[in-house]
């Protein structure tokens with residue numbers, strides 16, 4: 001039976017932490033969809049189209065990864081697309097409370113058996129977020145090694161505009 005997993009987030013931009021999780025999750029499931037969602041609570045630097053292009057470029061070598069966009073409830077999208085698994089990353093204990101709340105609420109909303117699976121973020125990326133990377137980069141700091149080289153180029157092009 002083909003197992004389909006969803007890894008959702010705002011990816012503004014995708015980082016090496018996200019990519020690490022995508023790579024590992026792609027080895028666990030037959031199909032992995034990276035689902036871009038616009039989080040209304042956050043002011044995005046990149047458009048959805050730019051995010052799609054960035055994610056496509058950094059996942060081009062992983063054949064079972066696809067990039068999609070969705071809006072509204074994550075659970076509705078999972079129900080509609082019939083995912084078996086939702087992947088979430090845990091960076092530190094502070095993520096746990098928010099994650100368990102979301103996982104349990106989502107579990108109520110899924111219309112069939114869907115597991116939320118947590119992968120531990122690799123320690124070298126456990127302190128990063130898209131926001132901290134943007135902040136450091138916009139203030140001239142070095143974020144190489146924390147985002148793929150092509151994402152650095154996208155970021156440089158964006159701030160030069």
Ligand code: COA
Nearest residue numbers: 008009010017018039073074089102105121128129130131
């Ligand atoms: N490596 C590096 N950074 C990571 C990471 C990792 N492994 N995992 C998470 N992060 C970062 C993200 O970049 C993000 O940074 P930011 O806050 O600077 O943007 C931060 O940690 C938080 O990540 P996450 O919790 O995944 O936030 P998100 O905005 O990317 O995604 C959604 C959250 C979209 C999955 C969630 O809001 C959602 O499901 N929304 C849909 C609406 C819904 O269904 N609501 C009801 C939920 S019960």
